[in-house]
Amino acid sequence: MSKPKLKPLFIDNLKLRNANANRWKIFFQVSTYVGIIFLTLLLLNILNQTFGYVAISSKVDPDSLTKEGVSLEQLSKKELITIIQDNVSAGLLRQLQREMPLEEKSQSEVYDIVVEKVFESEVSATWTLADSLMNKVSIRAEAAEKYPKADLVFYSWVKPHLLSNPQSSNPLNAGVRTAIFGSLWIVLITVIVAFPIGVGSAIYLEEYASNTWFNRIIQTNINNLAGVPSIIYGMLGLAIFVRTLEPITSGAIFGSVDPxxxxxxxxxxxxxxxxxxxxPLIIINAREAIKAVPDSIRQASYGVGATRWQTTWSHVIPGALRGILTGTILAISRAMGETAPLVVIGASTYIVFDPNNIFSKFTVLPIQIYQWTTRPQPEFRNLAAGAIIVLMLILLSMNAIAIYIRNKYRKY
Amino acid sequence: MNLKKKHRPGETFIQAFLYFCGIFSIFTTIGIVFEIGKEALLFFGSPGVSLWEFLTGTTWQPQVGEFGVLPLVTSTFITTFFAMLIAIPFGLAIAIYLSEYATIKVKNTIKPILEVLAGIPTVVYGYFALSFMTPILRSIFGADVVDIYNTASAGLVMGILILPLITSMSEDALSAVPRSLREAAVGLGATKLETAVKVVFPAAISGIAAAIIVGISRVVGETMIVALAAGAGPKFTFNPFEGAETMTGHIVRISGGDLSYDSIDYNSLFAIGILLFFITLGLNIISQRIVSRFREVGE
Amino acid sequence: MSRKLQVVLAVLIGSVMVLSACAPADLPQTKEETPAAEAPVAEAPTAEAPMVEEGILPAVDPAAFSGNVVTAGSSTVFPLAEVMAERFNEEGFAGEITIDSIGSGGGFERFCKTGETDVANASRAIKNSEVENCAALGRTPIEFRVGTDAMAVVVSSENDFATDVTLDELASIWSSSTEKWSDVRPEWPNENILRFSPGTDSGTFDYFVEVVIAPMFKNAEGKADVKAGKTDILNNSNAQFSEDDNILVQGVLGSKYAIGYFGYAYFVENQGSLKALSIDGVAPTAESADDGSYALARPLFIYSDAGIIQSKPQVGAYINFFLTYVNEEISDVGYFPASNAALDVARQALADILQ
Known part of the structure; x- marks a missing residue:
């Protein structure tokens, strides 16, 4: 009489289970790298557009301005001024003289004006970074053949004057100054309004609200709002802030603008x-963070006689701060990159003055990028890539600050 | 002195403020429903428009009085499908890896990267779709098969777009599961995989479901990528390699031109808007059902 | 861990190199582009520069003005308005100019209905209904002709069969009852026509329907039926509509069998990769646009109102500046100068208000 057949021994099974575990571990790991590869490709795609060879030609040929082989730099101030007077419009000349009479400027300043205002450099062609690195020779040949008068230079579209100049129709002069100010102003307002209300709402729902039907509706409602497409917020903003509340949002009742x-x-x-x-994003993330604070901490706090707010303020919020900040970072990133609602609200296409108060017209970085991407001239797409890098640097520094704060307030 | 009855005006004020914050989102919803519903009702009240025709018609051309929303809806679902094809498997795998396997050092490197990337403007992704994904699809399937503007490319790139979002939120949910549960599982002899998949994952399912919902909503409502890469012009097709305009793509294209406020075109956008609103609402209700059914009673 | 990262990095860099090596081939910016200076535009006589200084309009010094100038309207006029505004700023204007590119219809909406702009840019003349809206606000729109656009009908430069079409053939190409190129002309290939059109909100679309499509349809009175024309073009199965001209350019570039139409400036920018068709045997050039022999030449306008110009002198200065110097810039932008007579009418209109 034999014993009934035993199940496979624990130890046999273990091998299989461990093998399984290893296989999946590799899968999880590879997924992570694939995700990073996707995102790296995207970044490289941008870098590929930001740097590379550019053929720059001048509307006015520098050689035609000089006589007998004297190079332009060697001309006297007087000769340079004559060149300016002959080549720029009367209005521009008047403006230049008004800023500071040309005669009082140094030779090199006058020379700079000649380069900037007389040459009117233009981009004839651009090449991507990958092309520029790998096909240097053929690019040189091509440029020499097709644009004999153009200078072939290795050009970076990210450069100081991208930050300091406003929008321009010439990509060589255009910058994102106005858009950066616009983005910063707008995000500032967004944070001032959304952060306290969002965190307050999360605290209310997690710490104060009892399980009534009304509070359940609030919770469901927030989840639903998180899924409402951004463009609908744009429509809402158009209907409420732009139109219904126009006297307030335009600043008309404060008398600060031209009515x-x-x-x-x-x-x-x-x-x-x-x-x-x-x-809703801030609320959802803040709630998750507050939820993660163990209940025992609240009980302990109540146990020593703290009120609800004292418990929340001294124990729950510090414990949840890390998660709240993570959620807020994501939310701010979202706001900074948001384009569609602002298109609906009506950002300006051409705007070159810095916004100086909350009633200014605006453009923001992503909209500037969008508009450059959709321009017919290909070099504006390179410029857009440069602007993307600027935007990412801004986000990166914001995130760095937030991460620093997050690490300071470690979780339990 | 009875501390319990002590008058604390500060606390009352704070409580009032918190209550205001709590119900603030209700105001937003009322605003959306009221404003968008108002315009949508004007649309459905217009002569020559019927709800039935709106929901079942396969031609959308407001200029000539054809209001069938299906072409916009189908392309929205095609793009969403492709996005989820990428985002769910990769997003969850990355989240599990980060929360259960990765060392603190790796985690602290990857999470901030994902956070930063979540902030890349969607315009950039749109351009990426057009200048990178589409050429790749065209070289794989042939330029004759894949149009230069197509919903598949936009969808796949949207999947990449929401990857950081889904990962980050799921990872937060997984990390929030108490360590004691993991220790208990390991103590019973479970492998790391078994702990992750059978113990931690179910305990975090509500957070993960929330992540996926937010992801889907984001894709359905994502505008700039489809506006740039999926093509313009409503088209009734199930072919993901053809260009077709989604609901959001249509709204932004038309409203970018600043419509006349009392025209039927303008109102028709709000009809699409309210439909979009109901679609996301439906998705959320379904997902909340799932959450309540599978929620593990942790802690 | 670091070893693994290295492996991943190596894989990554490898794949990037492969991908980036093949990707640019599809990118339009690597394609050759003839500089705008060689475009036929530049051949146009631009020797009108020394005029006007002491002509109809008083000389304008931008630096003497400040305050804001709010403009909005046609995306076709936008590049021109942008250059003029930029020059206005460069020559000393201390105020704030904004230009929103939202389509001619949108521009009139803001000018006539919400009354929030000083100037409306338009690639078509104002409609009666819009004039009525303006009247309700107490505004009387005044038209200033600033230039001429020759709407370009373009195909990819890889397209080797189509070089010129008649207006009727063009209508047939864009008709919803036509599917293949061979339906239009038997010798053309038996391939589907891929159509790329500006969106329904743009003046370009309205103009195209009015001039090309509508004449194919007659209403009860025997006149061109614009509504029927719109229905027809919008019912096209293989058509994409976008306000974004770059989408159109990319779309047409994308296939040998694609066709599109848009403002000439956008064609000039992509001359290397696009080919403009002749209409009824006339190619779009400065001459053919000016004398009207090119069937799709159309005027470009800006609109303002006497009351605004009088109460906001900077608006008058801006329009004055625009009308005075537009011919020095318009060729570079890619449009054609309006005839001197037409510009003089505009200048006179402004001079009358300024007095």
Whole structure:
């Protein structure tokens, strides 16, 4: 009489289980790298557009301005001024003289003006970074053949004057100054409005709200709002902030703007719209973070006689701060990169003055990038790539600060 | 002195403020429903428009009075499908890896990277789709098969777009599961995989479901990528390699031109908007059902 | 861990190199582009520069003005308006100019209905309904002709069969009842026509329907039926509509069998890779646009109102500056100068208001 057949021994099974575990571990690991590869490809795609050879030609041939082989740099100030007087429009000359009479400027300053205003350099062709690195010779040959008068230079579209110049129709002069100011103003308003309300809402739901039907509705509602497409917030912003609240958002009732053209397409409207947009994200993330604080901590706090707010403020919030900040970073990143709602609200296409208050018209970095991407001239796409790098650097430094704070307030 | 009855005006004020914050989101919803519903009702009240035709018609051309929303809806679902094809498997795998396997050092390197990348403007992804993904699809399937503007490319890139979002939120949910559960599972002899998949994952399912929902909503509502890469012009097709305009793509294209406020075109956008709103609402209700059914009672 | 990272990095860099090596081939910016200076535009007589200084309009010094100038409208006019605004700023204007590129219809909406702009840019004349809206605001739109656009009908430069079409053939190409190129002309290939059109909100679309498509349809009175024309072009199965001209350019570039139409400036920017078709045997050039022999030449306008110009002197200065110097810049932008007579009418209109 034999014993009933035993199940496979634990030890046999273990081999299989361990093998399984290893296989999946590799899968998880590879997925992570694939994710990073995707995102790296995207970044490289941008870098590929940002640097590379550019053929720059001048509207006015420098050689035609000089006589008898004297190079332009060696001309006297007087000769350079004559060149300027002969080649720029009367209005521009008047303006240049008004800023500071040309005669009082140094030779090199005058020379710079000649380069900037007389040559009117233009981009004839651009090459990608990959091309520029690998096909240097053929690019040289091609440029020499097709643009004999152009200079072939290795060009970086990210450069100081990309930050300091406003928008221009010439990609060599165009910059994102206006857009950066616009983005910063708008995000500032968004954070000021959305952060306290969002975190307050999360605290209310997690710490104060009892399980009534009304509070359940609030919770469901927030989850639903998180899924509402950003463009609908744009429509909401258009309907409420731009149109209904126009007297406030345009600044007309504060008398700070010209009433004839006052309209709600302002930084204030944009910031408030984005605040509504990111609010659910901040709330959801803050709630997750608050939920993760163990209940025992609250009980201990109540046990020593703390009130609900004292418990929340002294124990729950510090414990949840890390998660709240993570969520807020994501939300701000989202707001900074958001384009569609602001297109609906109506950002300006051409705007070259710095916004100086919350009632200014605006453009933001992603919209500037979008508009450059959609320009017919290919070199604007390179410029857009440069602007993307600027935007990413801004986000990166914001995140660095946030991560620093997060690491300071470690979780339990 | 009875501390319990002590008058604390500060606390009352704070509580009032928190209550206001709590119900603030209700105001937003009322705003959306009221404003968008108002315009949508004007649309459905217009002569020559019927709800039935709106929901079942296969031609959308407001200029000539054809209001069938299906072409916009199908392309929205095609792009969403492709996005999820990428985002769910990779997103969850990365989240599990980060929370259960990765060393602190790796985690601290990868998480911030993902956070930064979540902030890349969607315009960039749109350009990426057009200048990178589409050429790749065209070289794989042939330029005759794949149009230069196509929903598959936009969808795949949207999958990449929401990868950081899904990963980050799922990882937060997984990390929030108490360590004691893992220790208990390991103590019973479970492998790391078994702990991760059978213990930690179910305990975090509500957070993960929330992540996926937010991801889907984001894709359905994502605008700039489809506006740049999926093509313009409503088209009733199930072929992912053809260009077709999604609901959001249509709204942004038309509203970018700043419509006349009382025209039927303008109102029709709000009809699409309210439909979009209901679609996301439906998705959320389904997912919340799932969450409540599978929620593990942890802690 | 670091070893693993190295492996991953190596794989990554490898794949990037492969991918980036093949990707640029599809990118339009690597394609050759003839500099704008060689475009036929530049051949246009631009010797009108020394005029006007003491002509109809008073000389304008931008530096004497400040305040804001708010403009919005046609994306076709946008590149021109941008250059003029930039020069206005460069020559000393201390105020703030904004230009929103939102389509001619959108521009009139903001000018006539919400009354928030000072100037409307348009690639078509104002409609009666829009004039009525303006009247309700107490505004009387005044038209200033600033230039001429020759709408370019373009195909990819790889397209080796189509070089010229008649207006009727063009209508047939864009008709929803036509599917293949061979349906239009038997000797053309038996391939589907891929159509790329500006969106329904643009003046370019309206103009194209009015001039090309609508004449194919007659209404009860025997006149061109614009609505029927719109229905027809919008019912096309293989058509994409976008306000974004670059999408159109990319779309047409993408296939040998694609066709599109848009403002001439956008064609000039992509001359190396696109080919403009002749209409009824006339190619779009400065001459053919000016004398009207090119069937798709159309005027470009800006609109403002006497009351605004009088109450906001900077708006008058801007329009004055625009009308004075537009011919020095317009060829570079890619459009054609309006005839002197037409510009003089505009200048006179402004001079009358300024007095």
């Amino acid at each position: 004839t053209t006052a309209n709600g397409r302002t930084i204030l409207s944009a910031g408030l719209t984005l605040a509504l947009l990111v609010l």
